[in-house]
Amino acid sequence: MNLTPPSEHDIHAYVDGHLDDPRRGEVERYLSRHAEQADEVHGWRQDAQQLRALLAGDLAPAPALDPSRVRERARRRRFVRLGMAAGIVLCLFVGGIAGWAARGIGSGDAPMADAMQAYRLLALDHGVGMDITTGNENDLRAWLSGRVGQDVRLPDLADAGFRPIGGRLFATNEGPAAMVLYDDGSGHTVSFYVRPPGPARRFLPRGAREDDGLLANYWSEGGHNYAVVAVADAAGRQAADRVTGKAI
Amino acid sequence: MPTPNIDDDLRTMLPRLRRFALWLARDSHAADDLVQSTIERALSRWKTRREEDSLRAWLFSILYRLFLDGKRRASRYALLIGSLAEDEPTWPSAERVAMAHSTLAAFAALPPEQRSLLIWISVEGLSYQEVADILDVPIGTVMSRLSRARRALRQLGEGDPQSPSLRLLK
Numbered sequence: 001m002n003l004t005p006p007s008e009h010d011i012h013a014y015v016d017g018h019l020d021d022p023r024r025g026e027v028e029r030y031l032s033r034h035a036e037q038a039d040e041v042h043g044w045r046q047d048a049q050q051l052r053a054l055l056a057g058d059l060a061p062a063p064a065l066d067p068s069r070v071r072e073r074a075r076r077r078r079f080v081r082l083g084m085a086a087g088i089v090l091c092l093f094v095g096g097i098a099g100w101a102a103r104g105i106g107s108g109d110a111p112m113a114d115a116m117q118a119y120r121l122l123a124l125d126h127g128v129g130m131d132i133t134t135g136n137e138n139d140l141r142a143w144l145s146g147r148v149g150q151d152v153r154l155p156d157l158a159d160a161g162f163r164p165i166g167g168r169l170f171a172t173n174e175g176p177a178a179m180v181l182y183d184d185g186s187g188h189t190v191s192f193y194v195r196p197p198g199p200a201r202r203f204l205p206r207g208a209r210e211d212d213g214l215l216a217n218y219w220s221e222g223g224h225n226y227a228v229v230a231v232a233d234a235a236g237r238q239a240a241d242r243v244t245g246k247a248i
Numbered sequence: 249m250p251t252p253n254i255d256d257d258l259r260t261m262l263p264r265l266r267r268f269a270l271w272l273a274r275d276s277h278a279a280d281d282l283v284q285s286t287i288e289r290a291l292s293r294w295k296t297r298r299e300e301d302s303l304r305a306w307l308f309s310i311l312y313r314l315f316l317d318g319k320r321r322a323s324r325y326a327l328l329i330g331s332l333a334e335d336e337p338t339w340p341s342a343e344r345v346a347m348a349h350s351t352l353a354a355f356a357a358l359p360p361e362q363r364s365l366l367i368w369i370s371v372e373g374l375s376y377q378e379v380a381d382i383l384d385v386p387i388g389t390v391m392s393r394l395s396r397a398r399r400a401l402r403q404l405g406e407g408d409p410q411s412p413s414l415r416l417l418k
Contacts, residue, residue: 008391009376015398016369044398047405048370050351055371059266062280067258070287 003030015044111204112218114172115193115227116211118179122168123189123229130166130181140164140180144194148178151222152194157182160242162190174198174225182239190239193227206244217244254294258287261307268308268367272315272360282318286311305378312364312382319360354404362397369394 006014006027013019014027031038063069122129132143137154144152147169154164162182170177177195197203203220210216215232217240218225228243230236265286269279289310290297297306355363361383368374368382376394380387 008395009387012369012376012391012394016373018375040399040402043402047351047398047401048366051355051366051370054352055267055271055367059263059270062262062266062283065262065266065280065283065287067255067262067287067291070284071255071291074288074291 003033005034006030011041015041015048110209110211111207112193112216112225112227113211114170114177114195115179115191115218115229116214116216118168118170118177118193119191119214119229122179123181123191129168131168133166135163135165137164140167143167144178144180147176148194149196149224152178152224154180155192155243157190157239157242160239161185162188162239162242170195172198174200174202184235184239188231188235188239190228190230190236190243192243193229194224197223197225208240215240219244254291257303258290258307261304264304264372265307265311268364268372269311269315271356271363271367272312274356278318282311282314285314289314301381302374302378304372305374305382308364308368308372308374309382315360351401351405354401357404358397358400361393362400365390365394365397366401 003026010019010023010027014024019027031041132140134140137156141154144154144167157163161184163185164180165183167178167180170179172195175196175198177193179194180192182190182192197220202225204218204225206217206219208215208217210232213232214229215236216227216229218227220226228240230240262283265283266279269282269286270276273279273282286307290307293310297303355366358366365379368379369376374382376387376390380390383390383393385393
């Protein structure tokens with residue numbers, strides 16, 4: 001009787017005990033006539049039994065791996081991650097608000113606030129504490145170009161009745177600033193203030209504002225920031241208009 | 249609410265998962281990490297599980313994938329730092345004692361896929377079809393790989409002189 005060799009599948013199924021009786025009988029009959037293969041298959045069977053026995057030992061309990069604990073840990077981690085994300089969003093939000101609120105800091109809260117401070121410092125005392133006291137426009141022009149910039153034009157307000165009486169230098173965060181003070185001989189003063197835009201290159205659109213009784217007109221031109229400051233009364237307005245009208 | 253049932257189902261599978269992970273990773277800490285990741289993934293993907301699949305095969309398959317992913321990452325890292333030397337597995341003392349047994353020592357020396365095959369089929373009693381699904385290969389391939397695994401275990405267990413080269417091949 002010549003038996004066909006069992007398939008690989010049947011051999012393994014025999015080892016693993018998955019075969020029904022008739023087929024198990026067939027495999028056994030075949031193996032009884034093929035000693036070498038029978039040895040191998042019986043060895044496999046023995047190995048499988050041994051593995052089952054050897055690996056069956058109990059492991060030390062691991063309460064940390066209990067599904068409820070794993071679930072709890074995962075939830076907490078998600079929560080922490082969510083918290084971190086919320087924190088980052090909050091930081092960006094607060095930073096953005098603060099940055100927006102602080103956008104003026106470093107160059108004065110309002111445009112050319114330093115020009116108004118300079119006017120308050122000197123003009124109201126009518127020129128006490130000037131660096132240079134002269135009515136000579138050529139001297140003043142030379143003084144300005146040496147200290148603030150070559151291309152700074154000094155306005156001529158003679159036809160409005162204002163004559164320069166002197167100038168003063170100021171150190172500002174943006175660089176050296178100069179103020180030239182004009183006087184109309186009847187107690188009114190107008191200041192002409194010029195300084196560099198500073199490292200932030202903050203140039204100004206033409207504008208005007210009033211603050212605490214003073215009027216400032218300001219603009220940028222030729223790489224400098226300018227301001228004309230006067231007392232906010234009729235004479236001051238008129239003089240300031242004259243200067244800005246000329247400077248355009 | 250199905251949550252308590254899920255936890256109970258997973259809980260009954262824990263010893264099997266831990267045993268498989270331990271013999272796959274051959275390191276008790278790595279094994280516990282594997283099991284924890286497996287539970288996490290099972291919890292988050294519970295709804296995607298097909299009802300007709302056995303929970304056991306599904307969990308084994310998740311764990312096996314996680315193990316392979318980790319191994320790939322580790323070998324990329326090893327390449328990166330210029331070292332391909334594989335760390336000696338760190339056995340808990342109980343297993344070290346058991347390793348005195350030649351069959352167990354041979355089993356531990358098999359490549360991961362052969363270890364997995366033998367655990368799934370010989371120890372856990374998964375069907376060949378379930379193993380084919382886990383490995384994503386035809387059932388005939390499972391059969392031939394199983395033959396190779398059983399022969400390798402035999403040879404190593406009997407102290408066959410071929411065993412050193414077999415170890416190098418893995």
